[in-house]
Amino acid sequence: MFREEPETRAQSLGAAALGLLLEQMPDAALCLLDTAGVIEEWHPSAEALLGHIASQVQGQRLETLLPEERRFEAELPRALFEASAQGRGRMEGALMTRTGQRRVCVMDLSPRLDGEDDIAGFIVLVRATGPRRAVDTVAANENLAAAHRLNLTRATDDPAWVGIDLTGRVSGMGEGAASWLGCDVEDTLGRAIEVCIQLRDAASWPIALHRSVRSRRPISVNVAPIDGGEAPLRTARLLPLRTPEGRLNGFTLLVESADVASAPIEPPATSSQRTPLDRASDRAGVLAAAHDLREPLRKMQHNARQLQAAEAPRLTDQGRRQLESLQAAADRMQGMIGGMLRLARIDTGSVEVEPLELDTLIDDVRADLAVLIEEHGATFDISTLGRLTGDAAQLRALFQNLIDNSIRYRRAGTPPRIRIAAESSDDAPAGVRISYADNARGLGSPELAFQPFRKNGSPDHGTGIGLSLCRRICRRHGGDLTVAETGQTGTTFTIELNDIEDEAALDA
Secondary structure, three states: OOOOOOOOOOHOHHHHHHHHHHOOOOOOEEEEEEOOEEEEEEEEHHHHHHOOOHHOOOOOOOHHOOOHHHHHHHHHHHHOOOOHHOEEEEEEEHHHHHHOOEEEEEEEEEEOOOOOOOOOOOHHHHEOOOOOOOOOOOOOOOOHHHHHHHOOOOOOOEEEEEEOOOOOOEEOOOOHHHHHHOOOOOHHHOOOOHHEEEEEOOHHHHHHHHHHHHHOOOOOEEEEEEOOOOOOOEEEEEEEEEOOOOOEEEEEEEOOOOOOOOOOOOOOOHHHHHHHHHHHHHHHHHHHHHHHHHHHHHHHHHHHHHHHHHHHHHHHHHHHHHHHHHHHHHHHHHHHHHHHHHHHHHOOOOOOEEEEEEHHHHHHHHHHHHHHHHOOOOOOEEEEOEEEEEEHHHHHHHHHHHHHHHHHHHOOOOEEEEEEEEEEOOOOOEEEEEEEEEEOOOOOHHHHHOOOOOOOOOOOOOOOHHHHHHHHHHHHHHEEEEEEEEEEEEEEEEEEEOOOOHHHHOOO
């Protein structure tokens, strides 16, 4: 187990010796994570192994490098917490390279401790191991509410509890806790715990969660609603939630104040009183349903693959066609579920607002899509776009989806051509207005273009989620995405984006 020392991180790691060692191990790489799994340092060995440039991945969660269908399974957070508790952890699975290929890897995790013996982050050693067969993940506890209550009934007859999943989001809540917070249970599901409850005696929620998995007994924390108000400061206990087999499933927060159970129940807030915390009601259901669907779908895909491998030679031609149709339908459903989650994550995911050079951001997107661009001979005409204060990851996703669509929905025999130019905007002085034009096939139904899962009569690619996601990102940045014109020779979009001062503005 590593401890943080006063000298610089490069000195503590013995950078020169480490670099020499990794040069002799071309299939190994190193990176440093913070307590929440965000990449703090991306060693040159990691760039050599996976291709991602440090400036593009530092500040992002390591989960973003997992294949899309694995990003929401909480495998990495679970491995980090187990490493925190045991002093060492391991995770096996694929990581995506910069060119979109999968590298099957083993990730060995070792905690770093600060001077207070708290977790300061993790060292991750990545080793490429070659292909292996996928294994079914262990199903999560199917009744989290009952599990949380069982976790805490020995402490009180009617616990005021909050369930926290492995990504730090609210997964369940008792009526007593909802009364104390002054919110509706269903409206709060899926929100980050730090958006709902503030800690008064710990540096952050990730540190508190790591303390709880390393402790042999529940830890005590002082908590208060994030919006203050009249609700008093409470003492709470935090402990891990595990399955009977010992698998970590999340955490339970027990609000222990003696008057919680007897506190008067406030009437639910009316629609005119709704706060950013309450506005998850239209998204929590999507997240819960999508997550619930993924497990039976994975089993169906796994069983179809097993049947294909073992029984296909004995099937009739009609049987093989039916099996292929089943696999194709399952793959389409997987894509639709992934699209639902991407849409919901735009609204519920954490953001990092910063000043951005849009021209640099577009260059990064083009670098990410370099293989696709080169393969189809796409050309660009881009004028100076200016600066914007916003979330870089979301804005990269905006332009990446638009460019990807323009190339994939190109006209036969016509190389893709994309023009991106800033427009004058007197009515939006705090932001930018951008014209995005391509020479692709155009939109068959512009009025339906932004509805999820509508593919405008083009069944050959995607799930129809891209433009809906792009509009959602623009509106999260105080603007909009509209179709200026479309036809057989291309489409022109108008992109409006406004400066965002902080995360609270994005939740408004």
